Amino acid sequence: MNPVLCGLAANPSLPPELLDRLIVIADTELSGELAARTDLTPAQVITLAARGEEIAVQLAYAGLLTADAIDLATQPYAALALLDEGTGRQEWTRLLAAHPTTRCREKLAACPDLPRDVVQTLAADEDIQVVAELALWTGPDTASKLARHPHAEVRRAVAANESTPPDVLEMLIAGAGLTPPRRCLVCDVEETPFVHEPFCPRPHCDLPAGAACDGSHQSTVHEIQRMALLNPATPVDAVVHFADHPSMLLRSALAARPDLPASVSARLAEDPLPGVRADLAENPAIDDTLIRTLATDRGHDVQRGLAHNPNVPLEVLADLAHATKIGPTLVPRIAAASPEETAQLAASPDPAVRMLVAQRRDLPAALRDTLAADPDAKVAKSIAPHPGLSDTHLRAMVDRHKVQVIAKVAANPDASPALLEELTRHQPPVRRVFREVARHPHATATALLTCLTDQRARPLAAAHPNLPPTVITELLTDADDHVAEAAAANASLPAAVMAKLVP
Template sequence: MNRLLCGLAANPALPPELVDRLIALASAPAGPSDRTDHPADHAADHLGDVLVWHLSERTDLGPAQVAALAALDEDTPVRLVRDGHLEACDVDPAVWPLAALALLDEGRGLPEWARRFAADPDPSLRRQLASCPGLPADVEDALAADPDPEVAAELAWWTTSAPVAARLARHPHAEVRLSVADNEAVPPAALAALLTGDGLPPALSCLVCDSRETPFAHDPHCQDLDCVLPAGAACDGTHGSTVHGTRARALANPAAPPEAVAAFAEDSAVWLRRAVAEHPGLPAEVYARLAADPVPGVRASVARNPGTGPEVSRVLAADPDVEVRRAVAQHPRVPFDVLERLTPTTRLGPHPLPGIAAAGPEALAEGAASANGRVRMLVAHRPDLPPELRDRLAADRDASVAKAVAPHPGLSPERLRAMVALHGEQVHARVAANPGAPGDLLVELARHEPPVRRALREIASHPNATAESLLPCLSDAKARVRAAAHPALPAAVVVGLLDDADAEVVEAAAGNPSLPAEVMARRVP
């Protein structure tokens, strides 16, 4: 019953009077029998919470329904803000502070709210405020001077003001400096000071010495469930672990001056060298040195770094470590000749590589004409191929190339049929995933014997699927859930699935807009 009601709450065709009944049900006191194992309800304690979750996502709520949902608890107005049901004129920050902060976070709140929360005695509200974009300058100044270092640290992470970021880089609490080291708004000189300490007053405290007597080194196998200190946290009065973490973040920050970063390229700490290897603006000779680092993780960071040149990529393409070679393929400007060298020894995955995603028409044409089928396949994964390249790759006699290009929009039904005729079951699922696959082709694929289960799962959620192609999908457990939600499934079949043994099928069927209104009415208490 719980999963059925959740499905009905999300059903776009649910009549307004039944929405009202579900809102009333959600506001009713909950008993032990109301608990649900719904995947989206990990944090909810009873059925009402799950119903509110689904109801607040509806796009057809009227003002009275929104008001009824908002009155349920302090969290629901936040959901209603995020889903676009509440605006600033609907929210009193004194009554719904979390909703007001959500509006500020989305840029839809009022400036006076920011000033109100900056002076609020509750530090958790000030912390939330500190992460909001576009705060007035006086509010940022107040948060930067906040007595709670966690508030200042949150601002340090998010501020886009260079003067505020520079001020926070000199904050007396080391945790604030740790947060600001990630921020690209920090001026280069301030980042250099975080790296070297030159001209920077020592930090006076950190999270470790705030809560422990020093010297202290956190047990990496700490069994205290209430402990919030990270593994490796240590302080002997110099806030060691926090200072080292600050350096690592500053080294990887693109705004850090290259000369200050390069000085750490041969540091004895592996994690600092790895942070240097992630910096995109270093001289070529620094990347060349790091490419010879004995630690694979450092070499992998160099390999994927957009600042490294093709010479380094060619060296690392022959690296003995497979993760380094995969990182080479992730470089945003990896040359096609390097990909040619990688494909015989390295599995690169099915997703478009950054270099191919950024390639221009000439480079794509070069890759599509490669004699290496793996390279053509990598090109074929790019979703916005020029039509002539897309069609050429669709006719490729290598099934892996055809599979990669088969879901691309724009392929004609004739080309899709030709791919099925040439490659058979190998391309069924990918052809079925094509948004332009016509209904009669989907019927043919659905009726294939033996069934191609991956194809059935694509057909079950395809917008062009018809009842004739959906019915075979009910034979596969995963496709059955998708088919149960498809509006083209006959209403009588959908009604029957409301009593299915699989709770996911029940919820999907209950959310199907083709479910008759009278059946919905009978199922809502």
């Protein structure tokens, strides 16, 4: 694809007459770029939709292509997109249910509000993937019927469907009350017993790593259980015994359930694998006693998971901030902290705790400014992008902490044009500053010209509307296609130049 024409296709300032010309000459790829525009006329939409099925689907999902403009015979996937969005015609569903292409029927099976007779047709489809897709999205009545399907893959999909009735999910997870499945995806294509290699060398093999069948369809049965464990509609009484299951994946799925009884949580807290304990630590269902127990657990990611638990007490979170690297993220308990709690955290003698609260972007001005003057670079780095900070505060941060905070200061939405220019001239240079400035709405032409000297910032700067038009024009012939495309998409590219680019 021509990168310049591709950029023009996305340029918001492209004059209407040039847009028409571009549509006339556009190939399928360029038509896809044009289909993403928000200023297309109905006539332009129809023209683009005729260029290819993918483009018609894109336009349908964007709400630009209506049912009246779709020819079901030539654009079945566009029709399916409208059905998926709830704006298609019901009469289409019966025709699509008999479509010769399996993928069409499979996508239809995922659409909402299908007529009863269409659901019955899809449930009896000869391709098991169509039936499985229906099982994943259908309502409770059909899900209950498909739970008894002889193919294990269909049952796996029923187990993942949150509309499946609880008693049916209980049967699936226990295997009781159901005849055993007769087939699975493994024995459909391989002679059993068979275990799939983790790194299969066969180029057209679709079996997942570890798929296995010895006649009992064991890997798919395992997936049925895992899907049911993850399904919130599955009764908790039906899953608690999985706390002692030999499969780590099943114990982890159980550990993440928000309805865990305290006794089961306590057993999982003693699990030999830290991954299970980490999933449990993040679970808001665990009680205060268990939280404090897990706070001393040095297993991989256990303390980090606990830090992201929305119910972790603040004093425990403070200990965790000191004990483990939580990272530059706003954890749920900090986001929910009251004004009084927030002030208390900001006054902590531990910079790791102050850093946590500095991740908030809704702090009172006085508290924000206090944290901006923090002597610890990690705290200043966390607060630097907070809206409302004055240039005085931002400059003081840079003077105090220099390269440790400069990129975050450049990301502040209220950084002034003059400050951004200064940051691009900082010695030693900080490469990430150029990328932050290149995407900043306040960046000046002078700052952007400096950003063009950095390879990773160059495409960002080429797209910035504050770049001088003459420079934008020069960048159209840049050796880097990404830069040339960004320049062509720049809203400040002169219309006369655009006209010369469109054949």
